Amino acid sequence: MGMAMRLARWLLGFPERRPNPYVPKVTVEFTETWTDEPPIEITEGVTIMIEYRDGAGTWSRRPVTITGLNIEIDTTYLETWCHMREDERTFRVDRIESIVDEAGEVHEDAPRYLEERLGLPPGTIILPRSRARHGRSREDAWALLRRNVRPQAILFAALARASGVMRPEEVAFALAHCVEIAEARGLLFGDDEIEKLEAYIRRERPDAVRIETAIEGMLVCTPAEIHGFLDAALDLIRADGRRAPQEVALLNRIARDLTGKPVA
Secondary structure, eight states, X not given: OOHXXXXXHHHHTOOOOOOOSSOSEEEOEEXXXXXXXXXXXXXXXXXXXXXXXXXXXXXXXXXEEEEEEEEOSSOEEXXXXXXXXXXXXXXXXXXXXXXXXXXXXXXXXXXXXXXXXXXXXXXXXXXOXXXXXXXXXXXXXXXXXXXXXXXXHHHHHHHHHTTSOOOHHHXXXXXXXXXXXXXXTTOOOOHHHHHHHHHHHHHOOOXXXXXXXXXXXXXXXXXXXXXXXXXXXXXXXXXXXXOOHHHHHHHXXXXXXXXXXXXX
C-alpha cells in the first residue's frame, strides 16, 4: 500500500488491512425463490465506512468489510465484519445514510452504490415498501441540492482543511453560502437536506484531483456566482481570526484558475 493510500485511509478512519476472519467468497442468500439463476458471488475485501442510524435513532459511523448480502421479502441486510466492534455485524441497507469509499468519495444512495460496487443487477437490493413509496422525493431533493453546490462545497472543505483543522465557524460559512446558492437557483429543500449538506461538507477531504474537478465545475457558473464564492471563501479563511498561509495560497490558486488573478 502506497503512502498516499495509507494517508487517505488514516484520514478517513479506515483500519489497517488485516487478514479477514472469513472465507474468500461469500454469496448473496435469498430467503425466497426469486430466480432460477445461480447465486451471485461477491468478492471479499470490500472495505467501506458506513454512516448508520439504527431502529432507536442512534447514529454511528463504522468501518466495515462486506461479507455478504441477505435479501428478504421486504428488506435487505448487509452482512459485515465491523472493525469498530471487531465482530460480525448485520445492518439494514435502508438505514445506511451514506457510504464513504476508500477514495474518500461519499455515496448518499447506499443501495445504488452497493449494487454497482458488488456487481449486482440494478434493483437487486430490496427496500421496505414505505421507503420505496415515500422516500424518493426526499432523496431527489438531496441529490439535486448536492449536485448544484458540490463544486463549492468541495472547495470550501479544501480551504477549511488547508491549515490542518476544519473549524466549526468555517463549516458555518461554507454551509451558509451553499444554501444561498441553492435558494438563488430556486431549489426546494428543507432542514433534512441542510443537515445532510453540513455533514457532507464536514466529511469532505478533497485531494488534488477533486480540487481540480471542483474548479472545472465552477467554470460553468456565472461571473456573479464566481465572485460571490470568492467573497465567501475570503470570509471563510478569516473565520478563525487569522489567515493561514496554506489557506491563502490555495484560495489564490483557485481565484487565478477562475478569474485570472488572486484575491487574497
